[in-house]
Amino acid sequence: MRSSKWPLSLVMLLTCQVLLLLLIRQVRGEESHCTSVAGMVKLLDLEAQLIDNLEDYAVELEKKLETVRRSITSLRLENDKARSSTEEYLSNPLNSFSLIRRMNRDWMIWQLYMEDPIGLPQVEKIQELREHMPTNTDVEEAVTALDRIQNTYGLKVSHIAHGLLNGKQYNVSFTALDTYAMGQILFDQENYLAAASWLYQSIVLMEVYKLPAPLELSKNEVQMVYAETLLKLNQNADALKVVNIALTDRPHDIKLLMKKSEIETLIRTGTKSAPLLKKTLQVQGTEAPTAYQMGCRGQFPASTDGRLHCRYNSTTSPFLILAPLKMELVGLDPYMVLYHDVLSSKEIEELQGMATPGLKRATVFQASSGRNEVVKTRTSKVAWFPDSFSPLTLRLNARITDMTGFNLHGSEMLQLMNYGLGGHYDKHYDFFNQTNSNMTAMSGDRIATVLFYLTDVEQGGATVFPNIQKAIFPQRGSVIMWYNLKDDGVPNTQTLHAACPVIVGSKWVCNKWIREREQLFRRPCLKKRL
Structure with a gap:
């Protein structure tokens, strides 16, 4: 009696194939073409290869067409010659033999030639490139x-x-x-x-x-x-x-x-x-816009708070006495400042060059699962860099210390981010607010956020704080910084914010989340547990 079980070798082969397919899908899922402008550049190169391949296919077609047209001319000349004087033509044994041979053999060859598929290498090339195409x-x-x-x-x-x-x-x-x-x-x-x-x-x-x-x-x-x-x-x-x-x-x-x-x-x-x-x-365009939508559209009213002002900051660190920074006070609850002309063009280009090869789909920490996951509310690609990655990252962190006055020991790595088609980050808080969580046990919660704008954005891409009706539109080389925690360490819900969808442009940002534990002597009025 024949066994109904599959051979072990076949089972192992099928298992390997399934695992390979899952791995390919996982890698391609991380690739996510539309979530980063920088990531879509290679699609243009891929399309150029496909166009070249199609042109090669056209050349093959033209070669075959040229062969057919050339042969039609000679064949028709012979046939016209025969039909113009049929009896005389066929009475010659050479013509008769040639006609019989042509009808028996040549047209069989023509049939095979017509049936022979053209451009198989080009078809295979498209199939080869398909795994790199958008899904x-x-x-x-x-x-x-x-x-x-x-x-x-x-x-x-x-x-x-x-x-x-x-x-x-x-x-x-x-x-x-x-x-x-x-x-x-x-x-x-x-x-x-x-x-x-x-x-x-x-x-x-x-x-x-x-x-x-x-x-x-x-x-x-x-x-x-x-x-x-x-x-x-x-x-x-x-x-x-x-x-x-x-x-x-x-x-x-x-x-x-x-x-x-x-x-x-x-x-x-x-x-x-x-x-x-x-x-x-919902009838599109007829409902009143939400606070978030108003901020993205630039419809928040101008501030009338006389306490908000611009000045040269030369007091946060000793270095700023020699090189003060242009500082604009944006809000007091939460404390929020905007620094202008912080990054040079050369530094921005270097940061983008560092990040582009390693960009991966951005994730969000989910408290329910206790891990970072890809979500629809955040569409962008990111790359992380340790503080000591390069002389530039060391300089950048020193500049963050100058701007904030905070100790960066124990804080998170620099995160560079590029937004793609309609790239956004829906309304969220940066603080964790989880006392016993592994995310805060070592270094505390995120006391402040520092966000560098590496590019201007032609349309869209603002950072919006709907609860306080503030909207910051990207300006190349500027930095927005705000406190996520109040003076006593309690999370400030006024910091609810979002990254508006990019309409036109490539939005690059770099951010640093500063943790609270090392700020014990920088800001002493924190939670007693510190």
Whole structure:
């Protein structure tokens, strides 16, 4: 009796393959193309390779086409010669033999030549490069990022599709393939209102621009998805109009006729779709913006506090007596200051060069699991550097001490971060507020945050404090510093903050979280447990 068990060698082989696939997926998950502008640069290089490969394919096609056309000319000349004087031609035994031989052998060779596939090396090259291309997850993240930009800044879908971003026109626009992908994925995410807007834009673009082969998009297909989306929004009458318009082009299409009958039944019986999600019921652009959205849009009122001022700071450390820093007092609760012209262009370029090769997807500490995890609320890539990594990091930490007056011993490493498409960090606190946690047991909680802006950002990317209505927009070479804890060491909930989505630009920042334990003699009014 034959055993039903698989051979051990086969089981081991399959196990290795599964583990390899999981490892590849994990690595590619960390790659996350759209979460960093610096990380997307290599996609352009990859696309250039694909275009070169397609050109090689075209060359192979042209070679074959040239061979065929050249042969057609000679073959037709011989055939025309024979048909012009058929009897005379065929009466010659040489011509007769040649005709029989050609018909028996040459055309078999031509059949094989025509069946022979062209460009197999180029096809294999694309397959080889596929593992470095964006995945479906990457596309979904990019769709979510664009939807985040639209909602945060109150933009119109039609404006985005035509390159009008937050009031500024750019020389770029979407194709119907772009808008259709947005609509499809938002539909799958059950964000039907946003999906409907993007699908409508697809239909509008298809009326104006025709997509080249082989990328043609079926207008009928888009109309069907659009009608389905309208049904999800309980807009049955509008869905019926869309189907009727589609039927004018394809009056005998079975799917369209069945969909029309289905919608007419819904209208006649007054049936509605399932209850819609809250996010779908919201009418974009009509609801009052939240404090966070107002901050991102630059709509916070100007401060009238006369105590806030600008000055040259020469007192925090002895070194500042010789080289004072431009300091702007931004807030008192929490204490928050903005330093200007802290970093030179050369230092910024060096920091970016250090970080780019090692950028990885940013994570957030989750108290529930006790570890750092990738989350949708933070989309960027980071690289960490010990204080003694290079002369530059040593200088940077000395400068932080000069600005804050704090002892950096026991504090966290420098973190360099680059934001990508719609990159953001949702509302959060920097403090842990966990007395017995491993995160605070050794060095205490995060007493202060120091955030360097390495680049200007053309649009978006502000650091917003919604509870105190403060928004700091990135300025190349500047630094924002604030206290996360009150004088008695209690976490200050006024420090709730967020990094607004980047609309246009590459946002680079570098931050340092300073721990409280070593500040015992720098700020003596801390928790008694210290």
